[in-house]
Amino acid sequence: MYTQYKYWRPYISPNDPCPPIEIKSYSTPPHLYIGFQPSGLPQFQTAKEALKKGTLWPQLYSPYPNPQKRNERS
Amino acid sequence: MWYYEKKLQYPVKVSTCNPTLAKYLTEQYGGADGELAAALRYMNQRYTIPDKVVGLLTDIATEELSHLEMIATMIYKLTKDATPEQIKEAGLADHYVSHDNALFYLNAAGVPFTASYIQAKGDPIADLYEDIAAEEKARATYQWIIDQSDDTDLNDSLKFLREREIVHSLRFREAVEILKDDRNTKKVF
Amino acid sequence: MPPEFYTLLEEIQANDFVIVELNLFLDTHPDDFEAIKQFNAHAQKSMKLKVEFEKKFGPLMNFGYSYSNYPFNWVDTPWPWQV
Numbered sequence: 386m387y388t389q390y391k392y393w394r395p396y397i398s399p400n401d402p403c404p405p406i407e408i409k410s411y412s413t414p415p416h417l418y419i420g421f422q423p424s425g426l427p428q429f430q431t432a433k434e435a436l437k438k439g440t441l442w443p444q445l446y447s448p449y450p451n452p453q454k455r456n457e458r459s
Numbered sequence: 460m461w462y463y464e465k466k467l468q469y470p471v472k473v474s475t476c477n478p479t480l481a482k483y484l485t486e487q488y489g490g491a492d493g494e495l496a497a498a499l500r501y502m503n504q505r506y507t508i509p510d511k512v513v514g515l516l517t518d519i520a521t522e523e524l525s526h527l528e529m530i531a532t533m534i535y536k537l538t539k540d541a542t543p544e545q546i547k548e549a550g551l552a553d554h555y556v557s558h559d560n561a562l563f564y565l566n567a568a569g570v571p572f573t574a575s576y577i578q579a580k581g582d583p584i585a586d587l588y589e590d591i592a593a594e595e596k597a598r599a600t601y602q603w604i605i606d607q608s609d610d611t612d613l614n615d616s617l618k619f620l621r622e623r624e625i626v627h628s629l630r631f632r633e634a635v636e637i638l639k640d641d642r643n644t645k646k647v648f
Numbered sequence: 649m650p651p652e653f654y655t656l657l658e659e660i661q662a663n664d665f666v667i668v669e670l671n672l673f674l675d676t677h678p679d680d681f682e683a684i685k686q687f688n689a690h691a692q693k694s695m696k697l698k699v700e701f702e703k704k705f706g707p708l709m710n711f712g713y714s715y716s717n718y719p720f721n722w723v724d725t726p727w728p729w730q731v
Contacts, residue, residue: 412602416629421636422673424680432662432690436469439622441669447625449602449618465708466657467728468665515675522668532729626672633676 387418390451414447461521468525469619472612473536478549480613481537482567483604487530487620489564489572492596494530498523500577500593504586507579512587512634519627526620533613534562587635594628649731653705657731660697660708666690 390410397405426442429435438446487493501520505513538546538560546555554569564572578589601621605614670687677683698708706721707714716722 412598414598414625416625416632419629421633422629422677424677425682432666433658435669436658436662436665437619439469439619440626441666441673445622445626445629447622449605449621462713463710465728466661468668469661470654470658471729512675515672518668518671518675522672528728535729626669630672630676637676 387413387415389413389415389447390453410451412447412449412451415445419444461524467529467532468522469529469616471529471532471536471616473533474610474612476537476539476541476545477610478538478541478546478551480608480610481534482549482551482554483607484530484533484537484567485565486567486600486604487597488527488534488562490566490600491576492593492600493566493572494523494527494597495564495572496576497593497597498527499574500579501590503577504579504590507581508583508586509638511637512583515630515634516590519630522623522627526623529616529620531562533616537613583638584635587631587638590631591628591635594624594631598624598628649705649726653731656697656701656704660694660701663690663694663697667694 389412391413392408392410394407395405395409397407422442422445426444428441429438429443435441440446489495498520501516501523505516505520508516538551541549541560543552543555546552546560554563554565566572578586580586580589598621601617601624605617605621608614608617667687667690670683670690674680674683674687698714702708702714706724707716710722714722
């Protein structure tokens with residue numbers, strides 16, 4: 386199972402002027418792991434929901450901002 | 460040829476008169492990774508790409524034009540009826556003195572659109588890799604605009620547009636796979 | 649515009665969005681029979697929805713893809729960015 390966000394810890398110097406962001410993240414949306422979309426993937430139940438999500442297939446849906454946002458600013 | 464349909468692809472709502480946000484959104488209007496660049500890039504690559512992927516380039520180019528219209532709608536609504544004072548506070552006074560509230564193909568820093576933002580190498584793999592990169596860069600730009608915006612209605616439309624970049628990127632990746640595959644290629648040497 | 653304008657318009661937008669999604673999918677999956685059936689079903693629904701919308705709110709398309717009333721009502725507001 387893949388995750389839609391990856392995290393890393395940048396090097397922190399005592400000479401950095403801004404308060405450090407200890408954990409940084411970047412987006413890795415689902416299409417990076419699909420390659421070639423298989424036929425017959427499950428679809429959103431209604432056309433309206435597909436429109437709201439921006440795709441017909443839940444497996445291609447990528448939320449932003451990160452819903453499980455960790456303490457990136459701490 | 461193209462036909463115009465009197466509707467947006469996705470509803471665009473804006474909660475506040477906010478010319479500052481309009482300035483940021485200009486990046487997706489006339490910027491290097493914006494919707495105009497995307498539409499023109501794909502439309503123009505169609506003529507020399509293998510026939511199997513011409514349909515895809517045509518359709519994504521057409522969808523990008525509808526995204527350009529959504530971005531224009533956002534900029535229009537965010538600046539409609541804004542006073543010269545509000546325009547000035549948003550850092551748009553230098554735009555205003557030349558254009559009033561008119562939209563123009565610029566990036567967020569005010570640099571006019573140029574054809575050098577796009578490429579057509581004539582090599583199908585090079586062109587499709589450029590297209591994939593363009594979609595990822597546009598996705599990133601939407602992320603950074605959403606980070607700067609606290610307009611929830613506007614962000615709803617921006618999240619839709621970000622998701623479209625993901626679907627387009629997947630389709631271009633599939634196009635690369637189609638061109639790599641030689642199952643149905645006639646071998647004539 | 650009355651609330652009905654927005655609800656009908658959004659129904660068209662939702663149905664047409666599914667068509668766009670399936671169209672791009674079929675561009676790279678031309679042999680997917682189920683997707684083609686779904687595409688055609690949504691295309692048919694799109695025509696029905698637009699006939700209903702146009703009767704109430706005027707033409708959606710230019711150059712002959714919609715009929716006109718008298719006087720020519722293609723030019724009437726609101727345009728998409730104004731609604």
